[in-house]
Every structure is written in structure tokens, then in C-alpha cells.
Amino acid sequence: MSHTSHIVLNQKALKTNIEFVKSQLESNCRYSMVIKGNAYGHGIEDLVPLAIKCGVDHFSVFSIEEAKRAFKVCNGKCNIMLMGYIDEESIDWAIKNEVSFYVFSLNRLNATIKAAKRLNLKASIHVEIETGMNRTGFDEHELSSIIQLLKKEAEHLVIEGICTHLAGAESVTNFERIDRQVKTYHQLLKKFTAEGIKPQYRHIACSAGVLSYPETQLDLVRVGIANYGYWPSNELRMNRMLKHKDHKDPLKAVLAWKSEIMSLKNVDEGEYVSYGKSYLTNRPTCLASVPVGYGYGFSRDLSNLGRVLILGKRVPVIGVINMNMLLVDVTDIPHVKEKDEVVLIGQQGSLEISVSSFSDMNNSLNYELLTRLPDHIPRIVK
DSSP states (O other): OOSSOEEEEOHHHHHHHHHHHHHTSOTTOEEEEEOHHHHHTTOHHHHHHHHHHTTOOEEEEEEHHHHHHHHHHHTTSSEEEEEEEOOHHHHHHHHHTTOEEEEOSHHHHHHHHHHHHHHTSOEEEEEEBOSSOOSSSBOGGGHHHHHHHHHHTGGGEEEEEEEOOOSOTTOGGGHHHHHHHHHHHHHHHHHHHTTTOOOSEEEOBOHHHHHHOGGGOSSEEEEOGGGGTOOSOHHHHHHHHHHSTTOOOSOOOOEEEEEEOOEEEEEOTTOBOSSTTSOBOSSOEEEEEESOOGGGTOOGGGTTTOEEEETTEEEEBOSOOOSSOEEEEOTTOTTOOTTOEEEEEEEETTEEEOHHHHHHTTTOOHHHHHHTSOTTSOEEEO
16 A cells, blocks of 8 residues: 555445435436535545436536536536636636636626626626625625626626525524525525526525425535535434434445554553653553544544544544554454554444544534545545
């Protein structure tokens, strides 16, 4: 093994997840797979071809850099929608390559119109409106002037979408806020349609919206975390379980993360382990070093909290996690040896270290852990 760890992508699990989410959709609703954050840590170049095999032909990204990577992988066979950052110099590239992008400020809209005129091509845009997220999007008081500008420059623009983003649909505590957003969206949308601006796609739903608020499934949905086998929150997962008697989780983790034991070391009782004094042995202890640390995405916050799987047993991380290494207690595993497989995320035998349980250990999010996985870790498709 030339790398210190590797990631395994399960194509069958990806297909299962996509089919499940699609089964929850209203008919004629376009499915866009969100691949921001390096496809939630799975790797854009590795994941997108698998998604295409599963029938996905529309991808959502956050940045121009991600758009270019996805465009190269898709080879012109898919639609790409850019939801966030694009510098003015790259607007030309997006227009030339028919990559649609969000417009949520007057400066961006003017820059887009200017570029479209210069290129003598139409720019495909998604007009983002503010409904209560208070992040990006045109405020209601701006809409009259924006609508007039869109009408004036109609020959240079394709209004591909009018959209907004839900502020926490994964939690029932946000119900009133989400409900207000949905109502506000439809009220503001009427301002556009009354002026003859009818987008190809009305879209507001993310994974949580699809699974919790069916009324948010309009013409297109932007499905992120659910593609990869994870629920937007444990609350949504438990709601699903309670509603179905078989209690089976329809989502399957696509990603597994594995390494191996680098070395073994015996330490006497009463010795400190790793940096500082955070862990003191209370018995003669056999330590296994694993060549993965916070520099590879295994958070330092998991020091003395994390767990890994070795030879079908769950063992604790002990001591402070280093940049390139962590230590685990393998005292209770007979016949353990160097190069034995270490599962950081995934299954081994009957046990599993899930991303949810992994992140629960240090009060982080599925999304956070996944997107911290470095690009340089090789991805293997199985």
C-alpha cells in the first residue's frame, strides 16, 4: 500500500440510494445530484461516472473550480448548475460551455449580461430569491427592478431557474421557518410570472426537503447527502424507521475508509501515551499505530474518543491524535499483527463504524467529516 489509507466507493450502494430518493419524488421532477465539497468527500472524478451509470444527468456544484472538474468528467453529456462562487473572469467560460449558474446580486447579473453581449450568446441563469435563509438571494424590495432588467435584457438571458434554499428542513424545530419560506417563495414567484418570466425550473428542495416536505418538490430537486447514504439528520432517519415496520434503513453508505497497522508496541501500566498527559495506561497495553491523523481528515477532536475496527473488533483510539498518526489499544485482540486492516469508516465482519456514529463522538456533522477527506487519498470503486 503506497498510500497510508484508501477510500472504497460502493457503486451498488450509490444506485440503491439514488433509486430510493427518486421513488420519493413527484413525477416529472428533475433530479440534480449535488457534488459540492468534492462530492461530499467521495471525489468528483471518481463519483460522477458512477452517478452517470445510475442515470443521473444533472449535477449541482458550488464553485467554478468544481464546475470545471465536473464538466471535464461529464464530457458534455450532463447539465451542470453552479450554485455559488464564480469570478467575473470565469463567467465567459460558463456561458460558452452552457453551464448555468446562480445570480443573487445586481453586480453578478450585470456582469453576466455584459459577458453575454460580448460573446453574443445567451447566459443560462438561476435567479435566487431571499425567503428567510438570509444568506444569498435578491430581497423582495429588489425584485421589481431586477425583473425589469431581466425583461430588458431577455435576448441575452435564459431564465433557467428561480430558486431559494431552505433554512434547516432536517429538523422539526424549524417547521414554522420552513413553512414561511415555502409560502414566501410562491408569493415572490408570482411577481416574476405576472411579468411573463416563467423559468424552466422552480426549485427549493434539498435532501431534507425531498424527504420531509413533499410540497417542496417542484420542477427540480437538489439532492446532496442522501445520495451518499446518509440522512440529513438522525431525526429524519428515526422518523423513517418509526413509519415503517421493518425498520430497515433504505440508504446505504457509499464510502468506506481503510488503512492498516503500521507497527505494534507494548507499554507498561502507568505510562503516558502520545503527546502530553491525556492518556495514562492502567494495565500493560499493546498499542497499534495507524498512519492516519488529523492531516488526513481524522479529527484531533477524536483523541481518546474515536473507535476503529481491527480483526472484527471495535477498539479505542488512545492518546492525542497526531498530524499523521493515531494509536489504538489492541491489547484484547489476540494474534494482531502489522499490516492488519484497520477500518476507520465502514464495515468489518458484523460491526460497523458509520459516519454518523463517527461524527457523534465529537459533535460534528456527517457533512463536515466527509468533506475533510483529502483529495490525495485514493478512491477505489467496488
